[in-house]
Amino acid sequence: MAEDTIQKTTQIPDFKTYCVNTLNDSFPSLNEQPTMFQIREANPSSIPLKPLLEYGFASWIFLIFAFLFLIFGLLYRQKSGQFVIMLKSCFSRRTLESITKNGSLINKHLIIPSFILYVCIISLMGERTVMFFGIDIGVSQFGVLLLSMLAVSGFSLIKLILIRILGLLLGNRNSISIYITNRIVFFVADFLLLIFPIFGSYFLKFHLAEGSLYISFLLFALLSIIRVLRGFIILFKSKNSLNLYLFLYLCTVEIIPLLIAIKILFSYI
Numbered sequence: 001m002a003e004d005t006i007q008k009t010t011q012i013p014d015f016k017t018y019c020v021n022t023l024n025d026s027f028p029s030l031n032e033q034p035t036m037f038q039i040r041e042a043n044p045s046s047i048p049l050k051p052l053l054e055y056g057f058a059s060w061i062f063l064i065f066a067f068l069f070l071i072f073g074l075l076y077r078q079k080s081g082q083f084v085i086m087l088k089s090c091f092s093r094r095t096l097e098s099i100t101k102n103g104s105l106i107n108k109h110l111i112i113p114s115f116i117l118y119v120c121i122i123s124l125m126g127e128r129t130v131m132f133f134g135i136d137i138g139v140s141q142f143g144v145l146l147l148s149m150l151a152v153s154g155f156s157l158i159k160l161i162l163i164r165i166l167g168l169l170l171g172n173r174n175s176i177s178i179y180i181t182n183r184i185v186f187f188v189a190d191f192l193l194l195i196f197p198i199f200g201s202y203f204l205k206f207h208l209a210e211g212s213l214y215i216s217f218l219l220f221a222l223l224s225i226i227r228v229l230r231g232f233i234i235l236f237k238s239k240n241s242l243n244l245y246l247f248l249y250l251c252t253v254e255i256i257p258l259l260i261a262i263k264i265l266f267s268y269i
Contacts, residue, residue: 111184
């Protein structure tokens with residue numbers, strides 16, 4: 001019996017078992033490791049894709065742009081020569097003085113449509129700015145546009161009326177007339193330079209829409225600076241001892257509103 005036990009304990013295993021046991025004792029067990037080439041599929045719904053600029057718009061926005069292009073097309077067809085002279089006078093003082101003396105060149109049939117184009121394009125830029133920065137003023141998109149139109153038209157008319165009254169009181173009618181003409185000719189320049197960037201901010205997508213909006217900001221600021229500087233030059237070239245009052249007027253209705261608008265804009269950037 002003891003001999004049988006000794007035989008079992010000293011029994012030599014076969015070659016296969018010997019190899020398996022040797023390998024298991026010599027090497028640790030291998031565990032499956034993740035590979036860098038493993039295919040992983042992401043769930044598209046888990047990745048939020050938010051555009052930099054919400055490009056949705058109401059159908060009436062397109063109708064407004066169509067209306068503006070129609071007005072400009074009809075106006076240009078009837079008064080193309082006057083349009084060219086108005087644009088030239090934005091950068092030529094001599095041309096500006098010439099059309100001021102020739103009062104029939106710029107009449108109400110040209111001023112009123114130009115004013116409408118200016119008010120609409122600035123109001124569209126204001127509405128787009130409010131929507132882009134998410135400014136909540138408690139009204140709908142159409143309401144924002146209406147408020148912008150009222151603000152732009154009211155402020156522009158008040159400025160023209162005040163400078164006219166101031167010119168009558170100070171006896172500086174010639175310089176005031178040139179100043180008012182300078183303001184009127186920039187209605188057309190503002191519309192022509194802003195219409196396409198603002199149109200792009202509505203109908204383009206993502207970075208293009210955002211870039212178009214910022215381009216409209218830069219163009220509007222540039223045109224405003226040029227117009228205000230020319231206004232200073234026009235008024236202060238006149239030999240009038242009461243230019244201090246004109247300076248205060250320009251600071252009140254031209255410079256301060258522009259600085260406030262820039263401050264508000266940068267507070268939301």
